[in-house]
Amino acid sequence: MKSNRLYAFAMILFMAGTASSQTVQLLWPQRKAPWPIPVPAGLDTTKALTDTSKNPYLTMYLSTTNPNGAAVVICPGGGYEHLSPIREGRNVAIKFNGYGVAGFVLRYRYGVVAGNAPFQHPIEMWDVQRAVRWVRANAARYGLDPNRVGIIGFSAGGHLASTVATHFDAGNPDNTSINYYPGTKDSVDAVSCRPDFQILGYPVINMDSSIVHAGSRTALLGTSPSQTLLRLLSNERQVTASTPNGFIFAARNDATVPPQNSRAYADSLKKRGLHGDTLFVATGGHGFGLADGADGAVNDASAKVWPDSARAWMQRMGYMTATTALLPHGHNATVPFSNPTSKDADNLDMLGRSSKQPHGPVLKALDLPPAK
Numbered sequence: 001m002k003s004n005r006l007y008a009f010a011m012i013l014f015m016a017g018t019a020s021s022q023t024v025q026l027l028w029p030q031r032k033a034p035w036p037i038p039v040p041a042g043l044d045t046t047k048a049l050t051d052t053s054k055n056p057y058l059t060m061y062l063s064t065t066n067p068n069g070a071a072v073v074i075c076p077g078g079g080y081e082h083l084s085p086i087r088e089g090r091n092v093a094i095k096f097n098g099y100g101v102a103g104f105v106l107r108y109r110y111g112v113v114a115g116n117a118p119f120q121h122p123i124e125m126w127d128v129q130r131a132v133r134w135v136r137a138n139a140a141r142y143g144l145d146p147n148r149v150g151i152i153g154f155s156a157g158g159h160l161a162s163t164v165a166t167h168f169d170a171g172n173p174d175n176t177s178i179n180y181y182p183g184t185k186d187s188v189d190a191v192s193c194r195p196d197f198q199i200l201g202y203p204v205i206n207m208d209s210s211i212v213h214a215g216s217r218t219a220l221l222g223t224s225p226s227q228t229l230l231r232l233l234s235n236e237r238q239v240t241a242s243t244p245n246g247f248i249f250a251a252r253n254d255a256t257v258p259p260q261n262s263r264a265y266a267d268s269l270k271k272r273g274l275h276g277d278t279l280f281v282a283t284g285g286h287g288f289g290l291a292d293g294a295d296g297a298v299n300d301a302s303a304k305v306w307p308d309s310a311r312a313w314m315q316r317m318g319y320m321t322a323t324t325a326l327l328p329h330g331h332n333a334t335v336p337f338s339n340p341t342s343k344d345a346d347n348l349d350m351l352g353r354s355s356k357q358p359h360g361p362v363l364k365a366l367d368l369p370p371a372k
Contacts, residue, residue, distance in 0.1 A: 023060045026050070027130045033109070034126060034181035040118050052107065056127040058134065059085075061093035061103040062142060068100035068320050069145035072199070073131045077155025077287060080111045080124065080219035087289035087297050088154040088201070092307075095290060096152075099311045100320070102144060106131045108160065111219030121220050121233065126181050128164045129193035133171075137191045148319050150197040150244075155257060155287060156216045158203020159235065161195075162265060165246070166238035168194040195244050197319050199310050202250040202286055205261035207234045213257045236261075239268040245275035247313045249306045256286035275317065279309050 026049070027033065033055045035043055047054040058073070076088040083089070085105060093103025108127040109119035132149060139146040153161025171190045173180050204213045207221070208230035221229060231237055248266050250259040262278060269276030284291055284303030291306070293299030314320050 023062075025058045025060060025134070026052075027056045027058065027127065027134055030186065031184055034183050035123065037182045040120070042118055054109070056106065056108050056130070058131055059090070059093075059105040059107070060142075061090070061097050061105070063097035063100050063102055065098055066100045067102065067143060069143065069322055070100070070148040070150070070314070070319055071102040071104065071135055071139070071142075071144045072096060072150045072152045073128070073135055073161075073195070074103055074105045075108065075128060075151065075153035075157030075160045076105070077153075077157040077201075078110065079213070079215045080156045080159075081215065082110065083107065083157075084154070084287065084289070086295045087287070088157065091290055091292075091294060091297075092152065095307050096311075099314075101314075102142060104131065104135050112222075120222060121229070122181075124160055124220065125163050125167060128160050129168065130188070132164055132168075132193045132195055133188045133191045137188045145322055148196055148322075150199065150314075150319065151195040152199045152201070153203060154201040154289070156204050156213070156220075158200040159205060159216060159220075159233075161198055161200055162203060162205055162235040163233065164193060165195050165198045165244050166235045166240070168192070170194070194242070197244050197314070197317065198246040199313075200246060200248045200262070200265070201306070202254055202257055202259070202288075203248065203261055203265065204257050205234070205236050205265045207231075209234075211258040211260045211264070213261075216257075236264040236268040239265075239272055239274070241272050241274070243269065243272065243274060245269070245277075245317060247275075247277050247279070247310050249279040249281065249309070251281050251284035251286070251288065251303055253283055254286045277313055279306055281305065 032045070032047070032049055035045065039045060044054065049055065072093075074089055074092055076084045078084050085107065089105040093105050096103050106128060108131075109123050111120050112118045128151075132151065135144070136146045136149050139149065151161040151164060153159070170192045173189075204216045206212050207217050207225075208227070217225070217230075221233065246266065246269050248262045250257075250262040252259060259280065262280070266276035266278045281300075281302040284298060284300045288300060288303045289295070289297040291298055291300040291303035311320075
C-alpha cells in the first residue's frame with residue numbers, strides 16, 4: 001500500500017527501556033469498521049471513523065533487537081466482554097520483540113456489556129481476519145516476511161485466534177461468505193487472512209459441550225445460538241489439513257477455562273497430521289499473561305516458562321528464519337491449501353465452508369438475516 005494510505009492517528013513513541021517502537025493503526029483507515037446488514041438492534045453506527053471504542057485497531061511494537069522478519073498478531077483475552085491489552089497484549093509484544101519478532105496487538109470489538117454496542121459474531125472474526133490481512137499486506141513496509149505472520153491469543157482471544165486459524169480465505173472472499181462484509185473494499189481485502197502459525201494461551205475453544213466457557217459463548221453468540229453456529233465456532237471441530245501448526249499452553253489448575261479445551265484442539269491438529277504441541281504447566285491458574293508479576297499478572301515460576309518455550313518451538317518450526325519460497329497472498333509453501341467439498345455443491349459441507357469460488361476455503365453465511 002502507498003504510504004498515504006496508512007492514516008495512522010498516533011505518532012511513533014519510543015519506549016524507554018524496551019527494544020521496540022510503538023504505532024497505532026486503524027484497521028479500516030478510510031471508512032468506519034463494518035457491521036452486519038441489517039444492522040443489529042442497538043448498534044451505534046453514528047460514531048466517527050476515528051472513534052476507537054467502535055473501530056478496531058492495531059498497536060504495533062516493532063523490534064529493534066535483531067529483527068528476524070517474523071510477526072505476530074496478538075489477541076488479548078477478556079471473555080469477549082472486555083480486553084486485557086497490557087498483561088496479554090503490550091507486555092507479550094515487548095517480550096517477543098526481544099526475540100526479534102514484531103508484535104501487533106489487536107483491539108477487537110467485543111460483545112454485549114453495559115455501555116457497549118452488541119458486537120457479536122461475525123464482527124470479532126472480521127476484525128481478526130482484517131488484522132492478519134493488514135499485517136501481511138504491509139509486510140514489506142516493516143521489513144517483515146509475509147510467509148511468517150502468526151497469531152497469538154489468550155483465553156477468549158485464544159478462541160478468536162483459533163477462529164482465524166480455522167476460518168480463513170486466500171483473499172477476495174465471495175459475497176456468500178461470512179467473511180464478506182458490506183461496504184467498500186480495498187487492496188488489503190485481496191490478501192490472505194490465514195495465519196502461518198498459531199500460539200494459544202489457556203484458550204477458549206469449544207462452544208457446545210461441558211468444557212465451554214459459558215460467559216465467552218454468551219458474549220460472542222448471544223443467549224440462544226443455533227446448534228449449527230455452536231458447532232461452527234467450536235474450533236476443534238473445524239481443523240483441516242490447511243490449518244496452521246500450533247503451540248498451545250495452559251495451567252492444569254485453570255478453574256476458569258477448562259484446560260481440556262487446549263487438549264481437544266491440540267489433539268484435533270495432530271489427527272490431521274499437523275503440529276499441535278502443548279505445554280501444560282502445573283500452576284498459574286487463568287489469565288497469567290507472562291506470569292512475571294507485572295501489571296496484575298501472577299508471579300509463577302511454573303507458568304513463566306511459556307514464552308521461551310514458544311520461542312524454541314518457533315525456532316524448531318522454522319518461523320524465526322526467512323522462507324525460501326514466497327507464494328501469492330503470503331501463503332507458506334510448505335502448507336498446501338485444501339478446499340472442503342460437499343456431496344451437494346449447493347449446500348454447506350459439515351464445516352460450513354464449501355464454495356464454488358476458486359480462491360480457497362471460505363465460510364458461508366449462517367444464522368444471519370439476508371441483506372436488504
